[in-house]
């Protein structure tokens with residue numbers, strides 16, 4: 382997606398050997414017009430799939446999923462929670478996930494009321510690195526017996542393991558910008 386790649390080149394900052402910071406438009410401040418284009422593009426790429434619900438993970442995935450859902454008919458967004466709380470439904474699907482950026486483990490949770498065998502799911506997330514976050518959502522879908530129709534990623538780091546983990550399961554993966562490597566602090570796309 383040309384406009385996204387241009388934005389990454391303009392505003393992205395390589396802050397560690399394998400981490401890209403895009404806080405100015407994606408992870409902290411949100412460029413709503415760009416998110417709208419992203420949503421439209423995901424809808425175009427997954428138009429042949431039968432999707433009735435979008436699943437994402439808090440927090441950065443939520444706005445992306447919402448903007449995508451606008452381009453599907455009658456398609457709610459469910460987001461997996463990372464933190465436990467007193468109001469979290471005790472009847473929940475759960476999966477252990479390793480956070481790539483925080484380097485710790487958390488329990489991803491989704492209340493049983495919002496996911497079930499009748500659901501055809503599009504999973505959306507901001508980044509794909511080693512595939513743990515998507516893996517947690519796939520595990521939750523498995524527990525719910527929901528059908529995963531596809532995974533949509535905004536920025537895939539193609540030099541990490543996530544891509545192969547997803548496609549080796551026969552899942553339709555679409556990434557809008559695929560990074561081949563970082564070179565002298567610059568992003569090089571595939």
Ligand code: 5GP
Nearest residue numbers: 399400401481508509510511512513514543
């Ligand atoms: P994975 O679970 O695939 O290893 O990592 C994906 C998750 O970690 C994403 O949900 C995202 O929040 C975070 N993440 C992984 N790599 C990066 C990165 O280079 N930059 C940012 N901002 N987040 C990342």
